[in-house]
Amino acid sequence: MTDDAERHAQKMAKKKAARDKIMSTKTGEKGLIVVHTGKGKGKSTAAFGMIFRCIAHGMPSAVVQFIKGGMSTGERDLILSRFTDLCQFHTMGEGFTWETQDKTRDTEMARAAWEKAKELIRDERNKMVLLDEINIAIRYDYVPVAEVVEFLATEKPAMTHVVLTGRNAHDDLIEIADLVTEMELVKHPFRSGVKAQQGVEF
Amino acid sequence: MTDDAERHAQKMAKKKAARDKIMSTKTGEKGLIVVHTGKGKGKSTAAFGMIFRCIAHGMPSAVVQFIKGGMSTGERDLILSRFTDLCQFHTMGEGFTWETQDKTRDTEMARAAWEKAKELIRDERNKMVLLDEINIAIRYDYVPVAEVVEFLATEKPAMTHVVLTGRNAHDDLIEIADLVTEMELVKHPFRSGVKAQQGVEF
Numbered sequence: 001m002t003d004d005a006e007r008h009a010q011k012m013a014k015k016k017a018a019r020d021k022i023m024s025t026k027t028g029e030k031g032l033i034v035v036h037t038g039k040g041k042g043k044s045t046a047a048f049g050m051i052f053r054c055i056a057h058g059m060p061s062a063v064v065q066f067i068k069g070g071m072s073t074g075e076r077d078l079i080l081s082r083f084t085d086l087c088q089f090h091t092m093g094e095g096f097t098w099e100t101q102d103k104t105r106d107t108e109m110a111r112a113a114w115e116k117a118k119e120l121i122r123d124e125r126n127k128m129v130l131l132d133e134i135n136i137a138i139r140y141d142y143v144p145v146a147e148v149v150e151f152l153a154t155e156k157p158a159m160t161h162v163v164l165t166g167r168n169a170h171d172d173l174i175e176i177a178d179l180v181t182e183m184e185l186v187k188h189p190f191r192s193g194v195k196a197q198q199g200v201e202f
Numbered sequence: 203m204t205d206d207a208e209r210h211a212q213k214m215a216k217k218k219a220a221r222d223k224i225m226s227t228k229t230g231e232k233g234l235i236v237v238h239t240g241k242g243k244g245k246s247t248a249a250f251g252m253i254f255r256c257i258a259h260g261m262p263s264a265v266v267q268f269i270k271g272g273m274s275t276g277e278r279d280l281i282l283s284r285f286t287d288l289c290q291f292h293t294m295g296e297g298f299t300w301e302t303q304d305k306t307r308d309t310e311m312a313r314a315a316w317e318k319a320k321e322l323i324r325d326e327r328n329k330m331v332l333l334d335e336i337n338i339a340i341r342y343d344y345v346p347v348a349e350v351v352e353f354l355a356t357e358k359p360a361m362t363h364v365v366l367t368g369r370n371a372h373d374d375l376i377e378i379a380d381l382v383t384e385m386e387l388v389k390h391p392f393r394s395g396v397k398a399q400q401g402v403e404f
Contacts, residue, residue: 008305028396036244040383045251046244052254053247053276054401061401074255082284103210128401161402178396180389181242186382194230194380199256199263199330200363 031160032178033152037135037169040183041201047130047163048075055079055086059127062088062120066113066166067133073202088126090116110142121156128161135166138173145170152176233362234380235354239337239371242385243403249332249365250277257281257288261329264290264322268315268368269335275404290328292318312344323358330363337368340375347372354378 036043054061092113238245256263294315
């Protein structure tokens with residue numbers, strides 16, 4: 001072995017030992033509260049990726065879309081056409097608030113979505129429940145954050161994962177979450193006049 | 203209508219008009235160079251979500267995993283068991299560098315993965331090609347960044363989307379990318395002793 005290769009092997013062996021030691025302390029299992037927020041892309045996409053993971057593992061899951069057509073029609077079509085046995089899909093919202101322009105109706109729809117969400121989370125058969133774009137409903141106070149936090153703290157079954165997405169996640173939600181990722185926008189093709197495209201954005 | 207409801211409707215109508223005006227200027231279509239980077243979670247998960255979107259739309263796609271078992275075995279199993287007609291899947295790497303501890307072998311594997319990636323990108327039938335964890339191969343200089351940048355700039359078919367993931371994306375890659383998202387770690391359950399769990403992390 002050359003000196004360089006040997007140094008590399010030694011360095012990596014040390015790194016592996018350190019990593020294995022750390023990982024050996026991570027033995028707990030629990031249902032996580034996961035939040036995807038930030039202005040960047042990938043919040044819903046990564047959440048739907050987790051739903052596909054559950055499908056792959058045969059774990060029953062459920063999705064409530066608080067905002068219809070959160071640009072994820074591809075995933076919805078795929079789940080509805082192939083995987084309804086493993087994933088319940090409920091699209092409760094009617095569109096972004098600036099599309100409906102009707103606050104009373106938006107509030108009613110968000111409330112109905114939240115009631116459905118609670119029902120799905122309480123059902124222990126669901127191993128993961130995705131509340132897509134709920135942060136928007138919370139931000140407009142259609143669903144009070146205190147109600148969401150209290151429900152998750154007191155009624156979520158211990159082993160159920162709940163994933164909440166949308167910009168501007170409320171601090172109180174981040175406080176109780178186990179795993180929070182902020183998707184930060186570094187560069188976006190809209191800036192150079194490119195429209196939303198199939199496969200990338202929906 | 204109450205005053206409050208009317209104010210809301212007017213405000214949202216304005217917002218919609220402004221948004222529609224902006225969106226009407228976004229008419230271009232092109233194959234994007236998409237980068238998911240940062241220390242947070244969701245880089246590969248969101249990229250695989252885009253692959254599932256392509257599958258949903260019947261768009262042929264391909265995946266090259268530069269690091270084997272980048273914690274996404276669920277997606278791989280699902281694609282290999284159900285969607286090989288629409289998505290080619292190549293796992294070329296053998297593990298993280300600290301697992302293999304062999305620089306020569308890591309370099310050979312990364313080079314082979316990059317050769318496969320070029321072949322898949324050149325094939326115009328593929329509408330999206332995901333190079334999962336390539337940023338790690340670039341960072342260790344197993345694949346020179348200049349070679350990747352030049353290939354994408356000169357040989358990528360105009361309408362093909364290429365998605366590159368992994369921490370520490372090289373500045374030269376960010377420079378030529380159309381869409382860059384940094385997944386930022388806000389909170390991680392490892393910190394409280396919880397291990398990687400099915401459905402969430404793999």
